[in-house]
Amino acid sequence: MASSTGDRSQAVRHGLRAKVLTLDGMNPRVRRVEYAVRGPIVQRALELEQELRQGVKKPFTEVIRANIGDAQAMGQRPITFLRQVLALCVNPDLLSSPNFPDDAKKRAERILQACGGHSLGAYSVSSGIQLIREDVARYIERRDGGIPADPNNVFLSTGASDAIVTVLKLLVAGEGHTRTGVLIPIPQYPLYSATLAELGAVQVDYYLDEERAWALDVAELHRALGQARDHCRPRALCVINPGNPTGQVQTRECIEAVIRFAFEERLFLLADEVYQDNVYAAGSQFHSFKKVLMEMGPPYAGQQELASFHSTSKGYMGECGFRGGYVEVVNMDAAVQQQMLKLMSVRLCPPVPGQALLDLVVSPPAPTDPSFAQFQAEKQAVLAELAAKAKLTEQVFNEAPGISCNPVQGAMYSFPRVQLPPRAVERAQELGLAPDMFFCLRLLEETGICVVPGSGFGQREGTYHFRMTILPPLEKLRLLLEKLSRFHAKFTLEYS
Amino acid sequence: MASSTGDRSQAVRHGLRAKVLTLDGMNPRVRRVEYAVRGPIVQRALELEQELRQGVKKPFTEVIRANIGDAQAMGQRPITFLRQVLALCVNPDLLSSPNFPDDAKKRAERILQACGGHSLGAYSVSSGIQLIREDVARYIERRDGGIPADPNNVFLSTGASDAIVTVLKLLVAGEGHTRTGVLIPIPQYPLYSATLAELGAVQVDYYLDEERAWALDVAELHRALGQARDHCRPRALCVINPGNPTGQVQTRECIEAVIRFAFEERLFLLADEVYQDNVYAAGSQFHSFKKVLMEMGPPYAGQQELASFHSTSKGYMGECGFRGGYVEVVNMDAAVQQQMLKLMSVRLCPPVPGQALLDLVVSPPAPTDPSFAQFQAEKQAVLAELAAKAKLTEQVFNEAPGISCNPVQGAMYSFPRVQLPPRAVERAQELGLAPDMFFCLRLLEETGICVVPGSGFGQREGTYHFRMTILPPLEKLRLLLEKLSRFHAKFTLEYS
Numbered sequence: 001m002a003s004s005t006g007d008r009s010q011a012v013r014h015g016l017r018a019k020v021l022t023l024d025g026m027n028p029r030v031r032r033v034e035y036a037v038r039g040p041i042v043q044r045a046l047e048l049e050q051e052l053r054q055g056v057k058k059p060f061t062e063v064i065r066a067n068i069g070d071a072q073a074m075g076q077r078p079i080t081f082l083r084q085v086l087a088l089c090v091n092p093d094l095l096s097s098p099n100f101p102d103d104a105k106k107r108a109e110r111i112l113q114a115c116g117g118h119s120l121g122a123y124s125v126s127s128g129i130q131l132i133r134e135d136v137a138r139y140i141e142r143r144d145g146g147i148p149a150d151p152n153n154v155f156l157s158t159g160a161s162d163a164i165v166t167v168l169k170l171l172v173a174g175e176g177h178t179r180t181g182v183l184i185p186i187p188q189y190p191l192y193s194a195t196l197a198e199l200g201a202v203q204v205d206y207y208l209d210e211e212r213a214w215a216l217d218v219a220e221l222h223r224a225l226g227q228a229r230d231h232c233r234p235r236a237l238c239v240i241n242p243g244n245p246t247g248q249v250q251t252r253e254c255i256e257a258v259i260r261f262a263f264e265e266r267l268f269l270l271a272d273e274v275y276q277d278n279v280y281a282a283g284s285q286f287h288s289f290k291k292v293l294m295e296m297g298p299p300y301a302g303q304q305e306l307a308s309f310h311s312t313s314k315g316y317m318g319e320c321g322f323r324g325g326y327v328e329v330v331n332m333d334a335a336v337q338q339q340m341l342k343l344m345s346v347r348l349c350p351p352v353p354g355q356a357l358l359d360l361v362v363s364p365p366a367p368t369d370p371s372f373a374q375f376q377a378e379k380q381a382v383l384a385e386l387a388a389k390a391k392l393t394e395q396v397f398n399e400a401p402g403i404s405c406n407p408v409q410g411a412m413y414s415f416p417r418v419q420l421p422p423r424a425v426e427r428a429q430e431l432g433l434a435p436d437m438f439f440c441l442r443l444l445e446e447t448g449i450c451v452v453p454g455s456g457f458g459q460r461e462g463t464y465h466f467r468m469t470i471l472p473p474l475e476k477l478r479l480l481l482e483k484l485s486r487f488h489a490k491f492t493l494e495y496s
Numbered sequence: 497m498a499s500s501t502g503d504r505s506q507a508v509r510h511g512l513r514a515k516v517l518t519l520d521g522m523n524p525r526v527r528r529v530e531y532a533v534r535g536p537i538v539q540r541a542l543e544l545e546q547e548l549r550q551g552v553k554k555p556f557t558e559v560i561r562a563n564i565g566d567a568q569a570m571g572q573r574p575i576t577f578l579r580q581v582l583a584l585c586v587n588p589d590l591l592s593s594p595n596f597p598d599d600a601k602k603r604a605e606r607i608l609q610a611c612g613g614h615s616l617g618a619y620s621v622s623s624g625i626q627l628i629r630e631d632v633a634r635y636i637e638r639r640d641g642g643i644p645a646d647p648n649n650v651f652l653s654t655g656a657s658d659a660i661v662t663v664l665k666l667l668v669a670g671e672g673h674t675r676t677g678v679l680i681p682i683p684q685y686p687l688y689s690a691t692l693a694e695l696g697a698v699q700v701d702y703y704l705d706e707e708r709a710w711a712l713d714v715a716e717l718h719r720a721l722g723q724a725r726d727h728c729r730p731r732a733l734c735v736i737n738p739g740n741p742t743g744q745v746q747t748r749e750c751i752e753a754v755i756r757f758a759f760e761e762r763l764f765l766l767a768d769e770v771y772q773d774n775v776y777a778a779g780s781q782f783h784s785f786k787k788v789l790m791e792m793g794p795p796y797a798g799q800q801e802l803a804s805f806h807s808t809s810k811g812y813m814g815e816c817g818f819r820g821g822y823v824e825v826v827n828m829d830a831a832v833q834q835q836m837l838k839l840m841s842v843r844l845c846p847p848v849p850g851q852a853l854l855d856l857v858v859s860p861p862a863p864t865d866p867s868f869a870q871f872q873a874e875k876q877a878v879l880a881e882l883a884a885k886a887k888l889t890e891q892v893f894n895e896a897p898g899i900s901c902n903p904v905q906g907a908m909y910s911f912p913r914v915q916l917p918p919r920a921v922e923r924a925q926e927l928g929l930a931p932d933m934f935f936c937l938r939l940l941e942e943t944g945i946c947v948v949p950g951s952g953f954g955q956r957e958g959t960y961h962f963r964m965t966i967l968p969p970l971e972k973l974r975l976l977l978e979k980l981s982r983f984h985a986k987f988t989l990e991y992s
Binding site for chain 2: 016017019020021022023025026027028030031033034035037038039046068070072073074075076078080083084086087090091093094097099115116117119120121122123124125126158159161162165169170171172173190191194195198235236266267268299303305313317318319320321322323331332333335336339342343345346347348349350351352353354
């Protein structure tokens with residue numbers, strides 16, 4: 001028995017000693033995790049906001065947080081009906097108040113009835129309140145033109161992120177050459193790269209085609225898969241549609257090709273569809289992977305394993321803070337599905353207010369309900385403004401020399417490519433920064449505009465991008481786009 | 497490049513094939529995860545509830561869920577003030593309503609002011625809303641008699657569970673003999689064993705002393721540590737105080753001895769203190785590890801690494817569904833603390849309604865506030881009833897032959913030891929069940945009472961227990977305790 005008490009007591013009597021938990025001794029996988037959306041540039045933005053509050057003079061009066069898809073933080077108002085029902089659920093004493101529409105009261109009573117102790121304060125079962133899982137299944141059926149959805153295949157989650165991480169956890173096994181590989185798009189939403197790093201899985205990059213509006217090309221999937229099989233065991237393919245950060249909306253043909261590829265190459269499919277309500281471009285249409293898979297019929301419909309994810313954080317509701325979401329699994333092995341439920345149970349349950357909110361999102365007021373008109377008007381207004389802002393962003397950026405921006409077909413972001421002069425690239429390297437990080441930090445310091453460098457999402461070697469949300473109010477967005485374009489021109493001059 | 501497209505296409509044309517993700521091929525660590533509190537017995541309870549709803553005749557009319565510490569599911573009413581302020585935050589239009597006390601409106605406005613876009617729907621920073629972190633620090637200082645607490649060392653979380661898992665993740669490193677070992681109490685709350693299994697850490701059991709009211713004995717810590725050092729690298733010690741499932745409240749002397757042990761043996765300390773408001777026994781008093789550590793002075797106060805956890809799920813509020821909680825870290829390496837924040841940022845932020853609720857729990861109405869009297873009355877009523885139920889449980893069980901129950905000094909559970917006849921043990925083994933699982937399943941089928949077998953929490957070889965909450969209403973609890981005692985007598989007779 002290796003006893004170390006002796007010599008350490010001696011050390012104890014002589015003051016300080018090394019920490020038990022140090023950077024070198026901590027979990028190496030956690031150290032490899034990176035998450036650019038809240039990385040160094042956001043920390044600097046927080047500091048600048050603090051300095052502004054303390055009255056420090058800056059070349060700007062406010063930090064504009066265009067780094068994260070948080071509509072309400074940028075001023076979008078919550079949908080009235082959602083918050084009326086939630087307030088009734090949180091404080092049932094209000095059910096006797098005359099100041100709420102009848103349908104809101106009925107919805108609150110229905111949700112409370114399904115809660116333990118008729119209260120949002122009780123835990124739910126780990127997969128989520130059964131009534132709400134059933135409403136999610138009905139939503140999926142309506143969305144997919146009547147294709148059946150089984151509530152037992154629906155699992156509510158703490159935002160979509162939680163469910164994505166849970167499914168990825170199930171897949172990671174093997175060592176060395178048999179270690180699980182997961183194909184992810186580049187550029188990607190860095191939850192994927194961060195989770196694969198934390199789980200010690202092998203990240204297999206497939207590149208979206210910037211020249212073809214970030215299209216997904218099956219030939220590129222074959223290339224990535226072939227190379228990966230030399231050093232790991234690829235078992236899953238992640239797709240983000242509509243794309244984050246790239247904003248593309250995949251065609252039906254593309255989705256069919258991806259499903260055939262996944263089936264033939266024996267890959268579990270994860271379809272991140274949290275922006276399914278956010279489709280703006282003419283000719284673009286959201287097709288759920290579930291619908292396309294089922295309509296493809298055998299051998300795919302009954303065998304291809306698929307997990308598709310949705311959230312209350314995006315769409316027209318933008319209720320990020322409530323952390324609501326779900327995953328629907330299709331063709332999953334029943335025993336594995338039981339293991340997934342067991343894993344979820346360790347965290348007890350998703351936040352119940354977020355579950356209640358999800359219920360209202362998947363079963364909104366019907367045309368005959370008193371709240372329908374206001375709900376529809378508020379929903380359409382949000383989506384119409386987002387569509388206008390998507391168009392404006394593409395337009396202004398494409399008018400700026402040295403900036404090119406693919407159409408923002410959907411989601412909430414633009415991912416323009418930005419030309420950076422060689423001398424700026426050298427300066428960045430001297431500072432140990434990625435060139436587009438250097439550009440974004442300078443942009444932040446000089447204009448207060450906080451965007452996330454493309455290097456945080458992945459990009460082709462030698463290209464530079466940044467992700468900017470389309471969420472600021474329209475006129476503010478116009479000023480911001482023009483200010484950013486002017487900064488880029490000045491920056492380019494400075495390093496020419 | 498290992499191409500497998502050829503032969504698989506051939507298989508594809510001939511119908512079914514093996515799943516990509518199977519039990520054998522899934523993450524082996526996830527398979528080893530067990531979480532008894534929501535394990536097989538709870539699945540059976542759900543089925544029985546379903547059958548009762550469908551009118552199936554049972555020897556009972558309702559399933560009594562005494563398996564989980566969920567006060568509101570068992571009928572406890574939410575604290576009025578908490579739900580008034582939350583409703584105002586969820587639906588700020590109510591701020592103009594005359595039906596809310598002024599202090600509730602002020603609190604709601606203060607919280608909304610600190611939210612992005614002045615809305616619960618915005619994300620917060622990953623460590624939680626700064627204002628609320630500051631209020632938590634003030635709460636800790638008041639709790640600990642003025643000992644300073646730094647808001648930058650406070651991280652809000654999705655229930656305490658989320659923070660416990662995050663800290664354990666930081667600690668797990670090494671391979672084989674250098675693999676991180678974590679000391680956990682037996683009996684323990686199975687979040688710990690489940691998380692260590694999922695992370696692939698080595699679980700190092702130290703036994704609480706049932707003969708001495710589940711006391712924690714440093715000699716037992718030395719025994720467990722010494723044995724563990726033969727096959728792993730122990731780096732952390734978890735303590736649950738007040739105890740779950742065992743209900744003991746540690747003495748100050750015991751806490752000091754544990755801190756000295758942890759310091760001398762270079763162990764990071766995790767103190768799960770979610771039941772700090774739930775102390776009932778005369779002579780028992782909650783001492784926070786933070787307070788004792790700081791009052792011990794050098795070398796401990798400035799060097800012993802400690803993470804202590806709290807939650808909105810227990811105490812007098814029982815707001816499990818909101819998933820609110822925090823961790824305070826002390827003496828943590830600054831670079832490691834940054835890595836922890838980065839890891840938290842990947843999940844964006846804890847649910848904001850849960851953060852708002854936590855703010856009300858850590859800074860309740862002041863004596864001069866209009867809501868103070870009602871708040872205090874409701875809080876005291878809950879705690880007084882819990883104390884009475886703790887006493888009643890210990891009493892009734894100790895009157896039953898073959899059942900012995902240590903005093904429920906704190907928390908929300910009794911963990912009585914139950915004598916099971918040898919023939920019952922044999923029958924259980926024939927069925928492939930742990931003997932106390934067999935007892936609990938029979939209890940459930942014949943009485944509808946759902947408790948969790950001791951084997952799900954860990955216990956000394958050859959002893960049998962079950963965990964039962966003290967949460968049903970007092971009179972219902974009395975009937976339940978008597979019904980359970982009668983069942984045990986009948987069961988004992990059947991297998992004598």
